[in-house]
Structures are given as structure tokens and as C-alpha cells.
Amino acid sequence: MIFDSTDKKLLAYLQQDSKQTNKELSNKLELSVTAVYERIKKLEKAGFIDGYIAIVNKEKIDRNFVVFCHIKLVKHSQDFVISFEKEVNKISEVLECYHVSGEYDYLLKVIVKDMAAFRTFMVERLTTINHIGSTQSMFVINEVKHDTAITL
Amino acid sequence: MIFDSTDKKLLAYLQQDSKQTNKELSNKLELSVTAVYERIKKLEKAGFIDGYIAIVNKEKIDRNFVVFCHIKLVKHSQDFVISFEKEVNKISEVLECYHVSGEYDYLLKVIVKDMAAFRTFMVERLTTINHIGSTQSMFVINEVKHDTAITL
DNA sequence: GTTGAAATCTTAACTCT
DNA sequence: AGAGTTAAGATTTCAAC
Numbered sequence: 001m002i003f004d005s006t007d008k009k010l011l012a013y014l015q016q017d018s019k020q021t022n023k024e025l026s027n028k029l030e031l032s033v034t035a036v037y038e039r040i041k042k043l044e045k046a047g048f049i050d051g052y053i054a055i056v057n058k059e060k061i062d063r064n065f066v067v068f069c070h071i072k073l074v075k076h077s078q079d080f081v082i083s084f085e086k087e088v089n090k091i092s093e094v095l096e097c098y099h100v101s102g103e104y105d106y107l108l109k110v111i112v113k114d115m116a117a118f119r120t121f122m123v124e125r126l127t128t129i130n131h132i133g134s135t136q137s138m139f140v141i142n143e144v145k146h147d148t149a150i151t152l
Numbered sequence: 153m154i155f156d157s158t159d160k161k162l163l164a165y166l167q168q169d170s171k172q173t174n175k176e177l178s179n180k181l182e183l184s185v186t187a188v189y190e191r192i193k194k195l196e197k198a199g200f201i202d203g204y205i206a207i208v209n210k211e212k213i214d215r216n217f218v219v220f221c222h223i224k225l226v227k228h229s230q231d232f233v234i235s236f237e238k239e240v241n242k243i244s245e246v247l248e249c250y251h252v253s254g255e256y257d258y259l260l261k262v263i264v265k266d267m268a269a270f271r272t273f274m275v276e277r278l279t280t281i282n283h284i285g286s287t288q289s290m291f292v293i294n295e296v297k298h299d300t301a302i303t304l
Numbered sequence: 305g306t307t308g309a310a311a312t313c314t315t316a317a318c319t320c321t
Numbered sequence: 322a323g324a325g326t327t328a329a330g331a332t333t334t335c336a337a338c
Contacts, residue, residue: 011213014206018170021313032325037315050207053300054166060200061163063302068252068259085296092303099294100220107220107290111302138259142251144237148205150215150263151244173332187305189334 001046006031008152010039011048015149018052055148058111065112066140069126070104074133087129093121104136153198158183160304162191163200167301170204207300210263217264218292221278222256226285239281245273256288 006029013025022036029036043049058064073080081099088097088108096109112118118137126135158181165177174188181188195201210216225232233251240249240260248261264270270289278287 011206011208015208016205017203018206019204023313033314034316034326035324038323041315046212047209048212050209051169052171052204052206053168054163054170054204055202056163056167056302057199057202058302060198061302061304066250068250089297094297095299095302096295097297098218098220098292099296100290100292102288102290104290106296136254138252138254138256140250140252143248144251144258145241145246145249147247150208150210150213150247152213175332184306185332186307186334190305193334 001042003046003048007039007043007048010036011043012149012152014040014049062113063111065114065118066143067110067112067118068138068140069108069110070136070138071106071108072104072133072135073106073131075131076105080131084129084131091121091125093125153194155198155200159191159195159200162188163195164301164304166192166201214265215263217266217270218295219262219264219270220290220292221260221262222288222290223258223260224256224285224287225258225283227283228257232283236281236283243273243277245277 009029010025013020013028022033022040026033026036058066073084084106085097088094088106093110093112094108095111098107099105100107110118110121112121122137126132161181162177165172165180174185174192177188178185225236236258237249240246240258245262245264246260247263250259251257252259262270262273264273274289278284
């Protein structure tokens with residue numbers, strides 16, 4: 001499939017604001033509405049676009065306490081890894097989980113209401129998972145940057 | 153403002169797929185199309201929704217190498233902090249930057265093409281920022297979980 | 305919150321490079 | 322093959338109830 005500079009610009013615009021109409025995009029890209037429409041359909045079908053979502057304001061919904069948790073497993077056998085990853089997927093407070101290189105095995109992004117909710121999360125949800133060796137939490141003091149768009 | 157369980161469900165749906173029509177949402181919520189429309193407008197105006205975006209597939213656009221970087225500043229005076237945060241905001245490879253508690257001062261999420269691109273990023277972009285004391289990189293081996301929707 | 309109707313947008317067949 | 326024109330159908334938006 002062809003993926004030219006117009007497609008790149010289009011993806012950049014859609015990453016910024018997916019509610020723009022094809023008419024608005026056609027002006028910005030200097031194309032007809034149909035050309036924009038077909039390029040978007042092409043990008044969707046080719047798998048360039050995974051979906052369209054609304055970004056909700058964390059403060060407004062009382063989920064403004066963000067913590068990154070490092071996790072070390074007691075052992076690294078395949079069954080331990082699979083079991084841990086399955087369990088972590090069930091925890092709604094864990095928005096992201098990465099298997100990473102370095103001293104710790106996993107890096108988790110946890111979003112809760114406040115410190116009290118984090119305590120509950122740690123005691124009742126996270127540390128009840130088997131195979132966890134140790135954890136280390138980093139509290140987010142300030143979100144300096146949070147882009148949702150990847151520069152193309 | 154009132155924020156009831158229907159609004160919660162609505163936000164949950166929009167976080168999952170913002171391209172659903174008001175008609176589809178009206179069926180799921182058992183409301184009229186206009187009621188859905190007005191609730192969405194209300195949520196937008198009240199600041200519950202920060203925006204609507206397209207999620208781009210990282211593999212497809214050749215940006216599938218994700219690294220978390222810990223950063224320690226040489227000093228923590230306000231001018232050093234402000235200067236660092238300003239510089240980091242300019243770097244497009246840094247999608248996220250958090251001021252965190254713990255041993256390191258900052259946690260960065262970096263997205264590049266591959267290890268070679270990461271090397272270039274480190275040498276030419278990141279470590280040219282003043283005031284950086286030390287860095288420690290964690291390479292993402294596997295993305296175990298990456299939810300974009302916060303459970304309400 | 306609902307109904308209904310106008311404005312706007314999406315979508316697809318057709319046409320022209 | 323890719324882009325433009327047109328027109329039908331769907332959706333958004335906004336009255337009035």
C-alpha cells in the first residue's frame with residue numbers, strides 16, 4: 001500500500017482531533033471531500049488506525065492520582081510470567097503494564113482517586129497476585145508532558 | 153452539574169469508541185438520540201471530555217520501539233526544573249514526561265523506530281539538555297496491557 | 305427527555321483525468 | 322489508480338413541546 005506525505009498529514013490531524021469533518025480536513029489538505037474519505041477508509045483498512053476514542057479528564061472523574069509501580073517477580077519461569085500477566089490484565093486500576101529490561105521486570109501505570117485508594121489497591125488488589133517478589137512505587141508529582149499523537 | 157450513572161456509561165462508551173453514532177448510543181443507553189446528544193454536549197462543556205482522537209498503530213508507522221527513561225537532575229533549583237521541563241516538551245520522541253517521587257526525578261516515555269534511532273535520540277536530543285545528572289533506560293520488551301479507557 | 309424537521313455530513317456510484 | 326462531481330441516505334443539531 002502507498003503511504004505518502006498526504007496520508008502522514010492526515011494521520012497527524014486525526015491524532016490531534018478525530019471529530020474534524022472530512023470537509024475541514026479537505027480544506028487543510030487541499031483535496032476533495034471524497035479523496036479525504038477514501039484515504040481515511042484506506043488507512044483504517046490497512047490497520048494504520050486502531051480506533052477512535054474520547055479522552056476523559058482525569059480530574060473531573062476523580063482519578064487524578066497516578067502512580068508508576070515497578071514489579072519484580074520471585075521467579076521468571078514461563079508459568080509465573082503468564083499467570084502474572086493474566087492477573088494484571090484483570091485489574092482496572094492498572095491502565096498500562098510493560099515487561100521491561102533492567103532491575104525490575106514490569107512497569108505498571110496505575111490510576112486511582114487518591115493515596116487512600118492507592119493503599120487499598122496495593123493491599124487488596126496488587127499484592128494479592130501470586131509470584132510478586134517486590135514492588136517499588138513512584139508517585140506522579142506533576143504530569144509535565146502527555147502527548148497522545150506520535151509525530152510522523 | 154449532575155453526573156449520573158447514565159453519564160458514566162456514556163463516558164465509558166465514548167472512551168471505547170468515539171465514532172459510534174448518537175443513534176447507536178441511544179439504543180445502548182435506552183434514550184432518545186437528542187438526549188444522548190445533549191448529554192455529550194453537557195459533558196464536553198463541563199470539561200469531562202478533553203477531546204477525541206484517532207489511535208494510530210505504532211507498528212504500521214514504524215515507531216514500535218518504546219523506552220522508559222529515568223532522569224536525575226544535577227540540582228533541583230526551580231530554574232533547573234523549569235528549564236528541563238521546557239526542553240523536554242520540545243522533543244517529539246518524548247510522548248510523556250512525569251515528575252515523580254523516588255530515586256529519580258523524571259520518568260519519560262520515548263517512542264522511536266528502533267535501537268539505532270534510540271541511540272540517536274539519546275546522544276543528539278536527550279543528553280544535550282542541560283542540568284541532566286544521570287539517566288537510566290528501561291526497554292519495553294512487551295506491552296502486556298495498554299488501556300485507553302479509565303473504568304468509571 | 306421527547307418528537308420532528310432543517311442543516312450538515314457521510315457514503316457510494318459515476319465520471320474524468 | 323486516484324481524485325472530482327453529484328446525489329441519496331444518515332447523522333447531527335436545534336427548535337418547540
